[in-house]
Amino acid sequence: xxxxxxxxxxxxxxxxxxxxxxxxxxxxxxxxxxxxxxxxxxxxxxxxxxxxxxxxxxxxxxxxxxxxxxxxxxxxxxxxxxxxxxxxxxxxxxxxxxxxxxxxxxxxxxxxxxxxxxxxxxxxxxxxxxxxxxxxxxxxxxxxxxxxxxxxxxxxxxxxxxxxxxxxxxxxxxxxxxxxxxxxxxxxxxxxxxxxxxxxxxxxxxxxxxxxxxxxxxxxxxxxxxxxxxxxxxxxxxxxxxxx
Amino acid sequence: xxxxxxxxxxxxxxxxxxxxxxxxxxxxxxxxxxxxxxxxxxxxxxxxxxxxxxxxxxxxxxxxxxxxxxxxxxxxxxxxxxxxxxxxxxxxxxxxxxxxxxxxxxxxxxxxxxxxxxxxxxxxxxxxxxxxxxxxxxxxxxxxxxxxxxxxxxxxxxxxxxxxxxxxxxxxxxxxxxxxxxxxxxxxxxxxxxxxx
Numbered sequence: 001x002x003x004x005x006x007x008x009x010x011x012x013x014x015x016x017x018x019x020x021x022x023x024x025x026x027x028x029x030x031x032x033x034x035x036x037x038x039x040x041x042x043x044x045x046x047x048x049x050x051x052x053x054x055x056x057x058x059x060x061x062x063x064x065x066x067x068x069x070x071x072x073x074x075x076x077x078x079x080x081x082x083x084x085x086x087x088x089x090x091x092x093x094x095x096x097x098x099x100x101x102x103x104x105x106x107x108x109x110x111x112x113x114x115x116x117x118x119x120x121x122x123x124x125x126x127x128x129x130x131x132x133x134x135x136x137x138x139x140x141x142x143x144x145x146x147x148x149x150x151x152x153x154x155x156x157x158x159x160x161x162x163x164x165x166x167x168x169x170x171x172x173x174x175x176x177x178x179x180x181x182x183x184x185x186x187x188x189x190x191x192x193x194x195x196x197x198x199x200x201x202x203x204x205x206x207x208x209x210x211x212x213x214x215x216x217x218x219x220x221x222x223x224x225x226x227x228x229x230x231x232x233x234x235x236x237x238x239x240x241x242x243x244x
Numbered sequence: 245x246x247x248x249x250x251x252x253x254x255x256x257x258x259x260x261x262x263x264x265x266x267x268x269x270x271x272x273x274x275x276x277x278x279x280x281x282x283x284x285x286x287x288x289x290x291x292x293x294x295x296x297x298x299x300x301x302x303x304x305x306x307x308x309x310x311x312x313x314x315x316x317x318x319x320x321x322x323x324x325x326x327x328x329x330x331x332x333x334x335x336x337x338x339x340x341x342x343x344x345x346x347x348x349x350x351x352x353x354x355x356x357x358x359x360x361x362x363x364x365x366x367x368x369x370x371x372x373x374x375x376x377x378x379x380x381x382x383x384x385x386x387x388x389x390x391x392x393x394x395x396x397x398x399x400x401x402x403x404x405x406x407x408x409x410x411x412x413x414x415x416x417x418x419x420x421x422x423x424x425x426x427x428x429x430x431x432x433x434x435x436x437x438x439x440x441x
Contacts, residue, residue: 040270040273041270042270043270043273044266044270044358088327091326095319099315099318102318118362118365118369121361125322125358126358127270127356213425214263214266214425215423215425217422218421219418222415222417222419222421222422223419226416229411229415230409
C-alpha cells in the first residue's frame, strides 16, 4: 500500500516538474524552437563548420558556453543597462566571453582552433546569442534564463551534430577526431584522406567529396528543412482529422 | 596593381563571401525575396564593409599592435562596427536623405551581419596592408551583392513554380543556393593565372 502512495507521489512530482516553467524553457530549444533548424538563426556557423563531427562538437560547446554566460550576466544586469544602449551593451558582454573562449581554445586545442578558424570570433555576431539576450534574458529572472540558454545551446549542438554526421559519413566514410588527439573512426578504412569501400578488389564507393564543400552543405540543409516541414504537415493533417 | 585585380576577382568569384565562405547567410535567405530590397541591402553592405575595413585596419595597426593588446580585437572591432553603423545612419539622415530613405531600414541589420565582422578579422588574419584591406572590403561587399542579386532573381521565378509542398519557402531556397554554389565551384585558382604572367 505504502508503495502505491509513493509511486503516486513520485508521479505527481514528475508531473508538476514537467508543468513547471523551467522545464518548458529547457525543453523548447530541442525541437519545437530549435534555433538553427526551426527558427533559422545562426545558419552561417551551422553550414560552415559542419564538415566534421569534431568541429561541430567544438562549435556547439563554445557557443553554448557563451550563451549561458551572456544570458546569466544580461539577466543580472537588465535593470542597470539603459534601454537605448542595450544592444551595444549586450554585444560587448558577448564579445568578452567570445574572447575568453577563443583564448582557451587556442591554448589547449590548437588544431581545433585552426579548423574552426574565423568562425570562433564570429560567435559574437551569431544571431542565436544576441536573439536570446534580446528576446529572453532581457525580460526574465536568472533561473529561467539559464535553463533557456542550456536548452537552446543543446538544440544548436544537436542540429550541428545531425548535419555534420550526415556530411562526414557520406564524404569520408568515418569520423575524424584528430583535433582532440583522438583517432579516425571508420568501419571501412583507416586513412581519412583516401577513404573508400573495396570488396573483392573492386572499388565500390569512394567518398563523395562534394559534401565537404559549400554546395553539399546547402543541399543537405535544404533537405533536412524539407523533412522537418513534411513531418510538421503530417502531424497537422492528423490533428485536423482527429478534430473533425 | 595586378595583385589588386587578382584579389578583386578572387574575392568575388573564387572566395565568394556568401557561397563559398558562408558569411552573411542570414540576410542572404532573409532579404532575397524581392529585387528592390536586395539592391538597398547590398549597397548598404558594400558601403559599411569598405569603410569598416579601413577603420578597423587603422585601429588594429595604430592602436592594438602599438600597445600590445591584440587579444582585444574582437571586442574593439564589434564596438567600432556597431558605433560606425550608428554614425553612418545619423550622417545619412542629416546630409543625404535620398540615400537614407533607400538604405535606412537595412542599416541596423548590418551590425549583426557576419560578413562585416568577418572581413575585419580576415584582413588581419591574412596580413593585408591598408590598400588590400580596403579593396578586400569593397569586393567582399560586391560579392555579397552579386550572390543576393542572383538569388533574388531565382526566387522571384520560384514563386511561380510548382514546388512540392514540404519544399516551399526556405528549403527550396537553400537547394537553389546549393546549385549556385556548385556553379561557383567552376571558378578556381586557374582563373588567376592570367594575372601572374
